[in-house]
Amino acid sequence: MASPYSSSSSSSSSCSAFRALRIWSSKDYAIAAFVFLILFSLSLLSHLDSRSRSPSRYDSHSHHSDLVPLTLLRNANHTRALCLDGSAPGYHFRTGFGSGSRNWVIHIEGGGWCNSISSCTQRKFTHLGSSNYMDKLIPFSGILSSDSAQNPDFFNWNKVKVRYCDGASFAGHPESEQRGSGLFFRGQVIWEAVMDELLSIGLSKAKQALLSGCSAGGLATLIHCDNFRQVLPKEATVKCLSDAGFFLDEKDISGNSTMRSFYHDVVQLQGLAKSLNKDCIAKMEPSKCLFPSEIVKNIKTPLFLVHPAYDFWQIRNILVPQGSDPHGQWQSCKLNIRNCNANMIDKLDSYRGSLLRTVNEFQQRKEIGMFINSCFIHCQTEMEVTWHSPHSPKINDKTVAESVGDWYFDREAVKRIDCSSFPCNPTCHNMNYT
Numbered sequence: 001m002a003s004p005y006s007s008s009s010s011s012s013s014s015c016s017a018f019r020a021l022r023i024w025s026s027k028d029y030a031i032a033a034f035v036f037l038i039l040f041s042l043s044l045l046s047h048l049d050s051r052s053r054s055p056s057r058y059d060s061h062s063h064h065s066d067l068v069p070l071t072l073l074r075n076a077n078h079t080r081a082l083c084l085d086g087s088a089p090g091y092h093f094r095t096g097f098g099s100g101s102r103n104w105v106i107h108i109e110g111g112g113w114c115n116s117i118s119s120c121t122q123r124k125f126t127h128l129g130s131s132n133y134m135d136k137l138i139p140f141s142g143i144l145s146s147d148s149a150q151n152p153d154f155f156n157w158n159k160v161k162v163r164y165c166d167g168a169s170f171a172g173h174p175e176s177e178q179r180g181s182g183l184f185f186r187g188q189v190i191w192e193a194v195m196d197e198l199l200s201i202g203l204s205k206a207k208q209a210l211l212s213g214c215s216a217g218g219l220a221t222l223i224h225c226d227n228f229r230q231v232l233p234k235e236a237t238v239k240c241l242s243d244a245g246f247f248l249d250e251k252d253i254s255g256n257s258t259m260r261s262f263y264h265d266v267v268q269l270q271g272l273a274k275s276l277n278k279d280c281i282a283k284m285e286p287s288k289c290l291f292p293s294e295i296v297k298n299i300k301t302p303l304f305l306v307h308p309a310y311d312f313w314q315i316r317n318i319l320v321p322q323g324s325d326p327h328g329q330w331q332s333c334k335l336n337i338r339n340c341n342a343n344m345i346d347k348l349d350s351y352r353g354s355l356l357r358t359v360n361e362f363q364q365r366k367e368i369g370m371f372i373n374s375c376f377i378h379c380q381t382e383m384e385v386t387w388h389s390p391h392s393p394k395i396n397d398k399t400v401a402e403s404v405g406d407w408y409f410d411r412e413a414v415k416r417i418d419c420s421s422f423p424c425n426p427t428c429h430n431m432n433y434t
């Protein structure tokens, strides 16, 4: 359950080239650099080429390797904003242009949570706990793409990807650090330091802004949405988008509250209560206040939820976590929804029913938009193939990107709930891990 789930599935081949670079000996270095130059030129070329191609000739194999360098936070020691291992947190920034030069999209990386000293210590040695292990260049795609064909409404905005290295959705507090553990719990401090730095490089003059994030980053978006609104100019249009961040407080198939007890441990370990809504904390057990069903009740800023009804992360970790399926009957279903039998689809549909009942509470709120498709996937804003392309999932003939744009720019009210029961939507991009 505590597995540090990485959401970097959108990494392109260029990223793997970088990982390879690190382990090569110095004698191979020149060759590696040469190969990289070639790869980089090729990706630049394919990028330019795709711009001139008509959308109808688009294919899902063309990756727009829009590589963006990692920037480490200045003065991390001074502000006490540090990753789990004490290294400096970072972000990737690409400047906006044209009519987008005063608009900002800030996207928070996901990657699960750690709920114990040992799982956080494991995380220290990965990119989710230390900037020493982060790729120094990452591709910007989907909502972060600079290609208008792939990202029609936000392509020319300033774009930031905030790296996730605190293990607690940017909500941990140093008071909870344990002497001698060698772990830093600075999520909230990192959030504030990142905001300060972005404000200083132009965000303070924003006209329009969107805070987004996927998975644990989608949860961070919900936690910090109203604060984001607060630190931006009053006259700016500010909204939030949570992608696959709507984690449910549901029992697993064996009747255990696996997710609730997991969140309980995360909240306890890193002292998250201080970052959660005070009214909620006063009324109930703090770990319940980490669930989006509670957080969204108190959010005042306009919000959009992109969420798959068959979120594979939730199926694997909330509905059917390891211990709940001792005979491994769900093993192949968890890898590919097409392998699920009718009985399992029934269970998935009742999970979908719980999701819909929960979000239904927010249907009346005009400023809340939603796109809930009946697909087997996790994050859908970060990849071209799910965000916006001829092969992207649609509801009422609209892609995720078009739906988010319709809501952000008030082109229309967007409450798109997909057909019921798999496989009713043929446009789904369903994951297959077999």
Ligand SMILES: *[C@@H]1O[C@H](CO)[C@@H](O)[C@H](O)[C@H]1NC(C)=O
Pocket: 076, 077, 082, 086, 087, 088
């Ligand atoms: C913080 O300061 C310590 C001691 O000077 C140093 O070893 C460490 O690398 C610094 N960390 C960062 C993130 O700058």
Ligand SMILES: *[C@@H]1O[C@H](CO)[C@@H](O)[C@H](O)[C@H]1NC(C)=O
Pocket: 254, 256, 323, 324
């Ligand atoms: C259910 O939870 C209890 C208490 O946390 C645990 O001891 C038990 O192993 C769990 N059962 C399953 C099937 O996961």
